[in-house]
Amino acid sequence: MREQVEKALDTVRPILQADGGYVELVDILPSGIVQVRMSGACKGCPMAQMTLKSSIERAVKKMVPGIKAVEAV
Numbered sequence: 001m002r003e004q005v006e007k008a009l010d011t012v013r014p015i016l017q018a019d020g021g022y023v024e025l026v027d028i029l030p031s032g033i034v035q036v037r038m039s040g041a042c043k044g045c046p047m048a049q050m051t052l053k054s055s056i057e058r059a060v061k062k063m064v065p066g067i068k069a070v071e072a073v
Contacts, residue, residue: 001028001064002025002028004063005025005028005034005060005064005067006025008059008060008062008063008064009023009025009036009056009059011059011063012055012056015055016042016051017040019041019042020040020041021038021039021040021042021043021045021048022038022039022040022042023036023037023039023042023056024036024037024039026073028067031068032066032067032068032069033067033068033069033070033071034060034067034069034070034071035071035072035073036052036056036070036071036072036073037072037073038052038072048072049072052070052072053070056070057070
């Protein structure tokens with residue numbers, strides 16, 4: 001499952017990197033929650049939560065069955 005989540009994150013990383021940001025997989029909880037760490041320009045960006053839900057979470061949930069949510073840690 002970790003490999004699938006990394007592949008999903010790879011689809012959104014170029015978008016984040018274009019703005020100086022990055023997302024790193026921290027953990028996948030047994031409850032289906034993916035924990036990620038936002039860094040670079042994303043770390044202090046007021047739009048980071050919106051990006052997390054509208055882009056990152058959507059991509060991960062679409063590509064990896066069983067994932068319920070993505071949250072920043």
